[in-house]
Amino acid sequence: MRFNVFTPPHLRPPASVSAMMREVLLALVPGIAAAAGFFGIGVLVNILVATVVAVGAEVVMLRLRARPVSVFINDYSAVVTGVLLGIALPPLAPWWLPALGSAFAIVFGKHLYGGLGYNPFNPAMVGYVVLLISFPREMTLWLPPAGVGDGPVGAGEALTRIFTGSLPPGTELDAVSMATPLDTIKTQLGMARTLGEIQAGPLFGAIAGRGWQWINMLFLLGGAWLIYRRVIDWRIPAGVLGALAAMALVFWAADPDLRPGPVFHLFSGAAMLGAFFIATDPVSAATTPRGRLVYAAGIGVLVYVIRTWGGYPDGVAFAVLLMNMAAPLIDTYTKPRVFGQ
Amino acid sequence: MTRALRDFPGGIQLAGNKGESTSRPSMTAPLPRRVVIPLDQHIGEPARPVVKPGQRVRTGELIGSPEGYLSAGVHASITGEVEAVEERPVPHPSGLPALCVVIAGDGTDEWIPAAAQQTDAMSRGALRRRLREAGIVGLGGAAFPTAVKVNTGPESAVEQLILNGAECEPYISCDEMLMRERAGAVVDGALLLMRALDTRQCLIGVEDNKPEAIETLSAAISTIAAEGVEVVPVPTRYPGGGEKQLIYTLTGKEVPSHGLPADVGVVCQNVGTAAAVHDALRHGRPLVERYVTITGPGVAGPGNVRARIGTPMHELIALCGGYTGDPDRLIMGGPMMGFGLSDDDLPVVKGTNCLLVTTETRFPRPDQAMPCIRCGACTEVCPAGLLPQQLYWHARAKDLDRVRDYDLFDCIECGACAYVCPSHIPLVQYYRFAKSEVRAQEEERHRADIARQRYELRQARLEREQREREEKRQRKKAALREKEKSTEDRKAAVQAALQRKRGEAGTSSQDTSASQDDDG
Numbered sequence: 001m002r003f004n005v006f007t008p009p010h011l012r013p014p015a016s017v018s019a020m021m022r023e024v025l026l027a028l029v030p031g032i033a034a035a036a037g038f039f040g041i042g043v044l045v046n047i048l049v050a051t052v053v054a055v056g057a058e059v060v061m062l063r064l065r066a067r068p069v070s071v072f073i074n075d076y077s078a079v080v081t082g083v084l085l086g087i088a089l090p091p092l093a094p095w096w097l098p099a100l101g102s103a104f105a106i107v108f109g110k111h112l113y114g115g116l117g118y119n120p121f122n123p124a125m126v127g128y129v130v131l132l133i134s135f136p137r138e139m140t141l142w143l144p145p146a147g148v149g150d151g152p153v154g155a156g157e158a159l160t161r162i163f164t165g166s167l168p169p170g171t172e173l174d175a176v177s178m179a180t181p182l183d184t185i186k187t188q189l190g191m192a193r194t195l196g197e198i199q200a201g202p203l204f205g206a207i208a209g210r211g212w213q214w215i216n217m218l219f220l221l222g223g224a225w226l227i228y229r230r231v232i233d234w235r236i237p238a239g240v241l242g243a244l245a246a247m248a249l250v251f252w253a254a255d256p257d258l259r260p261g262p263v264f265h266l267f268s269g270a271a272m273l274g275a276f277f278i279a280t281d282p283v284s285a286a287t288t289p290r291g292r293l294v295y296a297a298g299i300g301v302l303v304y305v306i307r308t309w310g311g312y313p314d315g316v317a318f319a320v321l322l323m324n325m326a327a328p329l330i331d332t333y334t335k336p337r338v339f340g341q
Numbered sequence: 342m343t344r345a346l347r348d349f350p351g352g353i354q355l356a357g358n359k360g361e362s363t364s365r366p367s368m369t370a371p372l373p374r375r376v377v378i379p380l381d382q383h384i385g386e387p388a389r390p391v392v393k394p395g396q397r398v399r400t401g402e403l404i405g406s407p408e409g410y411l412s413a414g415v416h417a418s419i420t421g422e423v424e425a426v427e428e429r430p431v432p433h434p435s436g437l438p439a440l441c442v443v444i445a446g447d448g449t450d451e452w453i454p455a456a457a458q459q460t461d462a463m464s465r466g467a468l469r470r471r472l473r474e475a476g477i478v479g480l481g482g483a484a485f486p487t488a489v490k491v492n493t494g495p496e497s498a499v500e501q502l503i504l505n506g507a508e509c510e511p512y513i514s515c516d517e518m519l520m521r522e523r524a525g526a527v528v529d530g531a532l533l534l535m536r537a538l539d540t541r542q543c544l545i546g547v548e549d550n551k552p553e554a555i556e557t558l559s560a561a562i563s564t565i566a567a568e569g570v571e572v573v574p575v576p577t578r579y580p581g582g583g584e585k586q587l588i589y590t591l592t593g594k595e596v597p598s599h600g601l602p603a604d605v606g607v608v609c610q611n612v613g614t615a616a617a618v619h620d621a622l623r624h625g626r627p628l629v630e631r632y633v634t635i636t637g638p639g640v641a642g643p644g645n646v647r648a649r650i651g652t653p654m655h656e657l658i659a660l661c662g663g664y665t666g667d668p669d670r671l672i673m674g675g676p677m678m679g680f681g682l683s684d685d686d687l688p689v690v691k692g693t694n695c696l697l698v699t700t701e702t703r704f705p706r707p708d709q710a711m712p713c714i715r716c717g718a719c720t721e722v723c724p725a726g727l728l729p730q731q732l733y734w735h736a737r738a739k740d741l742d743r744v745r746d747y748d749l750f751d752c753i754e755c756g757a758c759a760y761v762c763p764s765h766i767p768l769v770q771y772y773r774f775a776k777s778e779v780r781a782q783e784e785e786r787h788r789a790d791i792a793r794q795r796y797e798l799r800q801a802r803l804e805r806e807q808r809e810r811e812e813k814r815q816r817k818k819a820a821l822r823e824k825e826k827s828t829e830d831r832k833a834a835v836q837a838a839l840q841r842k843r844g845e846a847g848t849s850s851q852d853t854s855a856s857q858d859d860d861g
Contacts (some may be wrong), residue, residue: 117712
């Protein structure tokens with residue numbers, strides 16, 4: 001009797017790229033739900049627009065590059081890029097902002113380097129940084145979270161602003177927008193106020209910014225689940241958050257009136273999202289076990305440096321891209337010890 | 342009696358699937374009517390055939406004599422007439438045919454008379470010689486000649502003998518059944534190997550998913566009062582039965598990269614090999630039979646069979662109820678490291694530990710490989726501490742210097758990396774390819790070196806000869822000139838004498854001498 005011959009191992013691998021990406025999406029749900037709860041429908045519109053454009057751009061690029069479209073669409077990597085970029089954008093951003101960022105992320109950040117597995121930079125962060133540099137005003141237009149002042153604008157007003165570019169008559173953009181807690185601290189410290197005075201404001205909650213602290217906690221929850229499921233390596237979030245906390249601790253201890261403490265930093269801005277979902281993009285991260293700790297710690301330090309002394313209120317995107325650049329070098333110098341050597 | 346065990350790096354948990362083939366005792370396969378016995382069943386030089394077609398051979402008779410140091414004897418596994426000594430397809434990953442002895446059995450199974458075995462009086466060298474003649478090779482699958490493995494040389498003292506009964510690959514259970522049914526032979530074989538190695542300690546490592554085997558071995562040890570032999574249950578984790586991994590688990594010693602277990606004072610043998618050593622040394626029976634696991638979703642009644650070497654595989658599968666469902670692959674070995682065979686007509690060889698028949702439902706065809714996303718899952722599971730994903734990049738790019746930098750040759754090809762890869766990349770294939778490329782390159786370099794040396798030597802010789810010829814010529818020339826000079830001198834002297842004479846006789850003869858010169 002004749003048999004078919006295949007190469008070993010013959011057992012079917014239990015994991016797949018597609019399943020990993022779907023688990024990442026699932027783990028993002030609680031954080032997204034919290035963000036939508038605090039900042040309104042704009043959060044979801046951003047994610048939707050960014051995702052649709054990301055998948056569309058993926059299809060076009062796969063066709064142009066003559067790659068099997070269905071195989072690569074089903075890996076869900078374009079969806080993850082779109083969703084991550086969408087989450088990162090301010091909730092009143094005009095519709096073309098997520099569209100443009102997402103298209104740039106997929107076309108320039110991913111496919112021009114060779115597609116899945118070949119991009120040296122995190123595509124979502126490439127898209128984000130392009131928007132941040134090109135449209136600084138649109139990109140810093142945040143809303144007050146629910147429970148602060150009047151809260152975010154209603155769904156109707158938000159949708160009008162997103163799709164027509166202007167608010168309904170009688171509503172002023174300045175009146176509905178509000179800086180993020182990180183932004184507030186940065187500008188008000190510049191006005192010679194102490195941290196205690198700033199944090200007494202309505203924008204601040206028990207441990208960090210109102211709304212933001214919950215969003216961060218839920219991203220932490222989703223991230224912990226990913227570690228438990230072994231989708232992401234614990235070393236990366238541990239390195240990012242550890243280094244960020246350590247930096248915050250040192251400078252807070254030196255000057256508590258001027259520098260927020262570690263807890264504030266960990267639960268502000270994109271700290272948890274960045275640590276568990278962005279820095280962990282395996283393609284653009286370091287790959288050796290020790291290398292990942294170094295890479296992640298670099299991100300943590302850079303986030304603190306940019307937040308504290310840089311020109312932007314938050315620094316996750318820049319920190320990730322800078323460390324992406326260093327990843328190959330880090331890998332070279334952190335080869336694990338070979339058994340028997 | 343607990344021993345501190347060490348955790349080797351990496352590794353994976355796999356479903357054992359051994360229960361199917363261990364539920365009933367092993368069967369002895371009926372004598373095959375015809376056997377095909379390859380002369381190249383072991384690592385090293387193939388044995389040289391010592392029988393001719395038409396010749397009658399008895400069971401256990403030598404049909405292939407070991408050639409060179411790294412070799413082992415091959416024996417008739419049934420009684421009958423040699424039909425042919427010719428190339429036949431054999432179960433080997435290369436798929437290439439090899440020289441085989443074909444024996445048509447007469448059904449008598451007449452054994453060669455067992456020589457009186459005075460093993461207690463035998464020297465270590467004599468024991469090794471006997472193992473070599475008896476064709477004993479490693480029965481774990483690699484079939485490395487045992488006589489060579491136990492010859493560790495005078496400078497390396499062996500602290501421990503380790504018997505490998507881990508059997509970490511799923512589905513395979515031949516070692517387990519052997520340990521359960523022939524524990525006495527295993528333990529006695531261990532004692533004999535300890536003698537051959539001149540060591541006092543033997544650890545038998547058995548994965549803790551085989552409690553019956555552990556129990557029977559312990560019982561056998563106390564029955565024979567085997568001093569220094571100890572059964573150690575080890576955690577069930579693939580590839581815990583890898584030689585280097587098991588040695589580390591049991592002793593904490595790391596076999597050096599590019600080194601041998603003997604470098605750290607350890608020799609590792611399979612439990613089946615130990616039983617074969619017992620058979621050879623105590624009963625004078627060469628290796629003509631082994632335990633083979635017949636299992637998998639494509640076999641109706643999985644089980645273990647004691648089969649003669651050279652038996653066609655389909656006879657053993659028929660013995661286990663034949664095929665069921667839709668058999669898709671026939672694998673020799675386990676599902677992680679075993680290789681696919683295209684035909685069940687092939688003979689069982691010394692390295693055939695398991696025949697696994699799969700169906701497409703339980704073992705689906707491999708998916709299309711996706712690009713590597715550098716997730717690092719392979720690094721986490723690699724028992725050799727390598728960076729499989731970096732090796733893959735460099736192997737793909739055929740960057741042979743870089744693959745060596747990343748210690749390609751420390752890869753044991755266990756397949757753990759490929760198993761966990763979410764992109765379903767056949768990583769092991771890339772490593773095998775790169776290894777063969779590197780070997781080919783080294784071979785090429787070696788050949789080039791030899792050719793260059795030969796060329797240089799030839800050049801040197803030619804130059805030397807040229808020089809010698811030149812010198813000879815110079816010497817000749819000088820000698821000639823010397824001679825000429827002396828004749829000239831003589832001529833001149835004669836001339837002078839003549840002149841003097843003519844001077845005395847007058848000046849008229851001057852013209853004569855001039856005309857003489859013109860003639861000359």
